[in-house]
Amino acid sequence: MTDTIKTQAKTLTATIDSREVLMTEGMTILRAATDAGIYIPSLCHLDCLPDYGGCRLCMVKVENMRGFPTACTTPIAQGMQISTRTDELQQLRREILELLLSEHPYTCLVCRDKKECTEFMHSTRKVGTITGCNFCPNNGTCELQHLVDYLELSEIRFPIVYRNIPPVKDNPFYELDYNLCILCGRCVRICNEERYSEVLAFINRGNAALVGTAFDETQKEAGCEFCGACIDVCPTGSLSEKMGKWVGQPDSSKDTHCSFCGIGCRMTVNTKGKRIVNVGPEPESRHNPHQLCMRGKFIPGDMLHHPDRVTRPHINRQGKWLEVSWDQALDVIAENLKKCSGDQFGLIGSAHDSIENSFVLQKFTRQTMRSANVDLSPATPYPELIRDIHDYYASSGHVTINDILTADSIHVLGAMTQWSHAIIENRIRKAYKAGKQVLVAASIPTRTVEFSTDYQRYGKGCEHIHLHRLTSELAKEKGGERILMIVGDEIINSDRARDNINNLLHLATRSNNRVRLLFLLAEGNRYGATLAGMNPVLLPGFAAARKKGLDTAKMLGRPKAISAIHLIGDLPVGPAIKKLKFFVQHNMFFTPASKFADVFLPLATTWESGGHLVNLEGSLLPLSAMVPGEDQLMTPAGAVNGIAMHMGRKVLFAGSASNPDRQLIPLVEQTLTRGRKRQTGATESPEPRSRSKNGRLTGKTLQKHHFHYLGNSLPDLVPDLAKVLEE
């Protein structure tokens, strides 16, 4: 659609710094210059926000135009002759910057020893109060520093005004030091105009002006969602993550996708050595320009570098953990698993894992162990759920999260998007602000209700009744209104998930694609892992398996259903776990379930090993290895391959664990674009449903479904997260 707009809009020619540039009508000078690769300084402009014109640093000289218009607010016109860097402009900008800096600890910026200090770092660092760049968490990425270099500012004529405001450290994830704030307003605008969190505002006026919250409450009291957008847009070190504060300057930066929830946001991870310093969103991303959520922004570092992380294989010797080498651990596993092959064995993986790992894990189970008992934890209420969703996408086209903005009305069904899928929540809020109809139905009200035109509350566990009423109403409607239904936890994880989903799919098909469905999958790779075959009834590519296995609920439902389990991640302890003959846990941490494990293997997560995932839209997204991780960590694929070799069975993959099979990625791509290969003779299983009791959405189930990584509870790992979620 944007392409057609581009071709329709008039193309103009203008000259910027004696370079002729082509641009489209309606563009501002700043936009046009940026597109042409010409830098114009600005401390307040952000592409994702309306033009503001606050800092005045972007002023330019335009021939035959009075004064110095700001490039960020002046639309470009045919034949304009623009200069961006004349001596006069630089002098004016220098004066503005001098004024800004007089209230910002600037000593390092204009220090005589600046060069030596940066090179040899002979000054003291890491002190409680930030009095210069060398002590600032933003050193090196600071836009003020950059501007001082650009404007060649070497002296500030005004006296230093140090505001001496104590730094605010009372919120869990970030610190605020208002002594560094230049009041550019980016955080206030992104909080209110992009995230609609509506927490920040300018308080007081003149010299006393500050960024603050209503009634001077703490961030948490004021309703902060801890999306971290304010930190990402801050040009100074005024806002900084607690996580990486003492790690130092990042020495490298990599792009990847987040795997916490099904959206798969693009993110940039800054690292130093083996540590994550901080995480930022990708400014140009289609999904999440300048945006992440609490989990993606603050959790990865805390989780991966957690002091309790287990980095060596262990064997359980009468309740005591004995550290062993990988060879020893694999020998013990191989020896024990040889006795338990076939239906005796079960493998439970995680939907946070990559498709590569999932593929190898199911291959290990099916080929090496000759068992069909392979599933994810937590499992879907019925095994074919993802396949059903996939069939819908394959026949009606994938629904993307940006479709929320183009639909005429949006139904949000049984979802807690504010915490579970924050970027989708953001799209819902945007749609609401754009005057779209947003109809929310859930058993407990969340903040989404504030951004809805209608809210219906149904009793806990009664989602099917509401759904039934809604679908029959909509089926009667004959209008041309395009409806998007965002289907959340209460529908997907209900005891009646199969009926609910069939009901919705039926409506979608009958409406001739007027009603479209977006399923909120909780984990990053639920779709991809199932596609790669981590399912008791489905082979890679969603082909029906001849031999059907037990799903997670059945493996764990009855003691002695199976005798050996290989588990990736963690799961709640039940009686079945205690009765196992042999239990391998491959995880990042010792958990309550580890008490019953015979062997514990240290896990290399996708953050450390990379791979691919398929997000809830059905896009194949690459994950890069962010940090190398400790030497002894191994991926799930690597571990089961080792087990197979120690058992004397066929090697599972010849290449690397990150690319185990040349056929895998083409298979995934092909399945996603063309849909599943229909197999003749494969019967749809009319199996009785597993009666899992996870259909009730409460604060607890929210945590269970959305705030875990590989089954490990994130609030348990990061106490600050628990504090935020406890309300």
Next chain:
Amino acid sequence: MSDRSQLIETGKPFKFDAERDAEFERLVKRYPTRESMILPALWLTQEQEGWVSAEAIAYIADRIGTYAAKVFEAATFYTMYHLKPMGQYHICVCRTLSCWLREKQNIIDFLAEEIGVRPGEISDDGRFSLEEVECLGHCGTAPVVQVNGEFHEEMNVEKMKTLLAGLE
């Protein structure tokens, strides 16, 4: 963070009285967006209560359909909104050029002595509060004093005495 005692909670719920309620509804039709009502609503509150409390800010935000930070922002920006209760008689003395030149300081000094309040203070009995304000727009008849919104021109200590006596 700014001074946390800046806003005062009364502990009582705030609500417009019938007259202000009607006025609010009348004014709301004048503006294209409801957010434009922030300043008039704060003004109505001050008319009704004499000052703006934390509860009033929450009420206004709710009434307009915006968020509290937005109203708080406006209330803390404009100095003419009082965020604490003022005296029964709120005396404003202009301190801008003309009034300054024509010796507004004498009036301030007199008031400090007579009723014991300096600018920004409230007398112990709560009867008087004093504030120095920027130009009141009556430069031709400086110095100007405003008592509860009423103008008194060409003021001096003598006239101030009579004025105070009249207030007793």
